[in-house]
Amino acid sequence: MQLTEADQELYKNFPLVISERWQTEVAETVFDTVNQEADKTEHKRRAKHKFKFDADEKESDCIIHGYIKKLGGPFASAWQTRYAKLYPNRVELHSESSSGKPELIFMDQLDDVSSEFVQIKGENCIVLKTKDSKIVLTNPDEIGLKEWSISLRSAHKMSLELLGNMAKKAGRIYGTEGNNKPPLLTRNGNNGN
Structure with a gap:
């Protein structure tokens, strides 16, 4: 000056x-x-x-965490920056502006995690499909996006395997699997009449 x-x-x-x-x-x-x-x-x-964000992570099972963008807002038209944490059973999306509860996406609610990147609004994106909707995530950093994609698919796969094993175990314990007894109506001898 x-x-x-x-x-x-x-x-x-x-x-x-x-x-x-x-x-x-x-x-x-x-x-x-x-x-x-x-x-x-x-x-x-x-x-x-x-x-x-780091106070509880020293002893946690957090797989990956960092800033990502989620497609949201009115008509899912704007990218919203979120601090995300991926755990084996859920994804937490923390809003920067509010100190309230994070948005939770549980792995058992996901039907699919896209195996390939999808182009949405000019960005490479990861699409998480649920029964009712889809959640679109991206990261401006290509390496970070690949890491999130691999980690999300891996966590989803492990979660499905764990739930499948739990269902088999519950079936063995409670007798709903491998039970060769005929249905109750045909067992009583009157053949349903």
């Missing part, structure tokens, strides 16, 4: 003369102060997010 002769003209009736060196020092001081304040604000914001 430097005052020109036209700027100096405004101050010709003042006895104070501002030297060019002093102008430079003032400009640098103001610039440095503004940058330091911005850095402090950014550091506080990051520390707040880190505290908010």
Whole structure:
């Protein structure tokens, strides 16, 4: 920032003369102060997010976490940035603006996780299909998007296998699987009459 002769003209009736060196020092001081304040604000914001999102992750089973974009808003027309956490049984989508409860997507509610990227609104996307709807996620970073895709498909597959094994085990325990008894109506001897 430097005052020109036209700027100096405004101050010709003042006895104070501002030297060019002093102008430079003032400009640098103001610039440095503004940058330091911005850095402090950014550091506080990051520390707040880190505290908010990392406090429970040291001992958790979180597979992957980070910022992703979800297609949402009115008519699913806008990308909304969310802090997402993938666990073996669910995906948590935390809104940046609210400190409320995260949106939860449980693996057993998912019918499919797209194996290939789908182009939506000019972005490579991962599509999670549920019985009622589809959830579209993307990441501006290609490597991050691939990591999310692999992790989501893997977690979904493991969840389905676990649920299938639990159903088999429950069937063995409660006698609903491998039970060769005829239905009750035909067992009583009157053949349903």
